[in-house]
Amino acid sequence: MDVDAGHGAALGGALPTSAGELPLARRLRSLLSWPTTDNDPVNPLVRTHRGIHPGADTAVLRKAYSIAENMHRGQFRKSGEPYITHPLAVAEICADLGMDTTTLVAALLHDTVEDTRYTLQALAEDFGPEVAHLVDGVTKFDKAFYGKAAEAETTRKMIIAAGKDVRVLIIKLADRLHNMRTLGVRSAASRNRIATKTLDVLVPLCDRLGIQALKRELDDVVLLHLQPEEYTRIQRHVHDRPGWDAYLREVVARTRVALRRSKVDAAVAPRPRHLYSIWKDTVARGHTVPFDLPRIAIVVDGPATDCYAALGAVHGLWRPVPGRFKDFIASPKNNLYRSLHTTVCGPQDRTVEVLIRTEEMHRLAEYGVAADFRFPRTDGTAVRARQLDWLRRVLDWEQDAPDPNQFLHTLRCDLAEAQIQVFAEGRQVVLPAGATPVDLAYELSTERGDRCLAAKINGRLAPLSSELEEGDVVEIFTETDDNAFDALAAPRGPRREWLDFVKSPHAQMQINRWFAEHTEPGISIADKVRLGRATIGLALRKHDRGLASDLPLLRLSEELGYPDLETMLVAVFDRVLDPDTVVTQLIDLVDHRQ
Numbered sequence: 001m002d003v004d005a006g007h008g009a010a011l012g013g014a015l016p017t018s019a020g021e022l023p024l025a026r027r028l029r030s031l032l033s034w035p036t037t038d039n040d041p042v043n044p045l046v047r048t049h050r051g052i053h054p055g056a057d058t059a060v061l062r063k064a065y066s067i068a069e070n071m072h073r074g075q076f077r078k079s080g081e082p083y084i085t086h087p088l089a090v091a092e093i094c095a096d097l098g099m100d101t102t103t104l105v106a107a108l109l110h111d112t113v114e115d116t117r118y119t120l121q122a123l124a125e126d127f128g129p130e131v132a133h134l135v136d137g138v139t140k141f142d143k144a145f146y147g148k149a150a151e152a153e154t155t156r157k158m159i160i161a162a163g164k165d166v167r168v169l170i171i172k173l174a175d176r177l178h179n180m181r182t183l184g185v186r187s188a189a190s191r192n193r194i195a196t197k198t199l200d201v202l203v204p205l206c207d208r209l210g211i212q213a214l215k216r217e218l219d220d221v222v223l224l225h226l227q228p229e230e231y232t233r234i235q236r237h238v239h240d241r242p243g244w245d246a247y248l249r250e251v252v253a254r255t256r257v258a259l260r261r262s263k264v265d266a267a268v269a270p271r272p273r274h275l276y277s278i279w280k281d282t283v284a285r286g287h288t289v290p291f292d293l294p295r296i297a298i299v300v301d302g303p304a305t306d307c308y309a310a311l312g313a314v315h316g317l318w319r320p321v322p323g324r325f326k327d328f329i330a331s332p333k334n335n336l337y338r339s340l341h342t343t344v345c346g347p348q349d350r351t352v353e354v355l356i357r358t359e360e361m362h363r364l365a366e367y368g369v370a371a372d373f374r375f376p377r378t379d380g381t382a383v384r385a386r387q388l389d390w391l392r393r394v395l396d397w398e399q400d401a402p403d404p405n406q407f408l409h410t411l412r413c414d415l416a417e418a419q420i421q422v423f424a425e426g427r428q429v430v431l432p433a434g435a436t437p438v439d440l441a442y443e444l445s446t447e448r449g450d451r452c453l454a455a456k457i458n459g460r461l462a463p464l465s466s467e468l469e470e471g472d473v474v475e476i477f478t479e480t481d482d483n484a485f486d487a488l489a490a491p492r493g494p495r496r497e498w499l500d501f502v503k504s505p506h507a508q509m510q511i512n513r514w515f516a517e518h519t520e521p522g523i524s525i526a527d528k529v530r531l532g533r534a535t536i537g538l539a540l541r542k543h544d545r546g547l548a549s550d551l552p553l554l555r556l557s558e559e560l561g562y563p564d565l566e567t568m569l570v571a572v573f574d575r576v577l578d579p580d581t582v583v584t585q586l587i588d589l590v591d592h593r594q
Contacts, residue, residue, distance in 0.1 A: 090178050152405045173211065198222055219274060304361075410509065440468065496511075532569030
């Protein structure tokens with residue numbers, strides 16, 4: 001979606017037609033009249049795509065561009081440029097990533113259903129259900145119906161669509177990147193609002209997908225709009241570093257010699273850090289001047305074991321800095337990033353950072369889930385499946401979050417950068433920083449969380465409220481573990497006090513779910529009203545619907561003969577009214593009155 005969209009066409013209908021001309025004839029005529037000169041705006045897109053996928057069907061790209069240009073004709077961005085420049089740029093970003101033809105077609109058409117008369121049905125007829133699903137996944141909900149919940153509902157819809165096809169998220173990230181590139185024409189308030197939302201959700205989402213090729217630019221442009229003075233300061237530092245290039249050439253040359261002596265076949269090159277990364281480390285370390293160490297990358301031509309051979313060669317050449325070695329090959333990051341990181345005292349006793357990885361690791365580090373499309377003959381498919389485990393977990397939360405704003409909050413928390421890795425049941429588990437054994441128990445399974453009684457951390461019994469640390473080995477005990485903790489036995493189910501210390505949104509939601517389903521005797525009317533409303537919200541989610549206000553519920557309660565809305569909600573909670581029946585009547589009522 002383009003944040004600068006100007007809506008120049010009404011909703012409804014399909015392709016515009018001239019008087020007396022049939023839609024099919026109009027469509028065929030437009031397809032036969034594509035320009036073929038170098039001035040054709042779609043030619044750069046075609047060249048980029050063919051350069052990565054030589055056998056691609058570019059005719060369908062020209063068809064998609066022709067329809068998009070036709071539908072957006074008369075619409076302009078706030079910069080004054082024709083609107084078609086935006087979807088074309090989004091498609092070009094996707095092409096640079098190496099995405100497939102289907103993704104590029106959807107990128108060209110991604111705003112047509114939202115901003116023009118081109119309907120989703122017409123799009124599906126022209127390009128098939130796969131493209132239609134991608135376009136629908138990035139189409140925003142109407143604020144007129146969803147009100148303040150529209151943004152959260154749109155994010156929820158996008159995540160659900162991505163559960164079926166991750167390309168939805170890649171198009172969305174490309175869309176936001178181009179909008180951020182052109183954000184300068186907006187007001188200061190708009191720039192701040194859009195950049196903040198990008199930093200909160202889309203940047204960490206890009207990181208979770210492992211697409212560093214996009215994340216670096218998103219990071220930098222967010223810094224430009226949120227911290228313009230800091231951006232300028234870091235940019236000036238990068239531009240004015242004396243002797244930097246000559247120093248890196250020396251480091252690279254000496255590293256190559258050391259690798260050859262160790263019989264390690266590898267490519268070595270400088271690996272400059274982007275502006276946001278420099279700024280972030282500068283702030284985190286409390287430096288008054290930009291903190292920016294020289295850095296190189298070693299990409300070995302061989303198996304992962306060659307990375308450790310390269311590490312030995314580097315450490316044999318220069319003294320390693322204690323405490324600065326990280327093995328992300330044995331213990332990958334939560335986005336499955338794999339590499340060895342070390343820091344050494346290089347020439348002239350200057351500190352140098354070194355990254356070591358295989359070619360396959362390098363591809364995945366750059367392109368993440370997109371690597372599977374750019375390099376279809378790699379083994380990225382299995383990696384992508386593991387990389388999206390977190391998305392399946394988010395989709396589980398979606399079913400437990402009737403309030404779209406709660407879901408958006410949960411997503412933001414899960415995407416937070418501060419995370420730790422612990423070990424339990426023979427596997428590595430990623431948790432938010434500050435997580436407790438209860439958070440871990442719920443991550444292992446909902447049942448283990450609900451039945452959690454005690455925990456051992458590194459072999460010692462510890463309170464369930466204990467904060468876990470990086471690398472801890474944790475054992476969770478439940479009621480079913482051979483009565484090992486009879487003295488601790490208690491009625492099944494979580495404790496309310498757990499909500500005071502659990503950190504993961506998943507644990508919080510599951511604990512709240514348990515208490516919603518196991519209502520204590522004497523529950524208040526206010527709680528019944530709240531839970532009845534939540535039950536309707538969950539039932540609405542099955543229909544991809546939500547409510548911006550209570551007005552439709554009020555109308556329905558009147559039609560059903562209840563004295564007020566609260567009484568109807570209590571009836572829903574007590575199952576006097578079936579929630580699915582109520583939602584069906586509610587949707588009929590809303591759709592009939594529109």
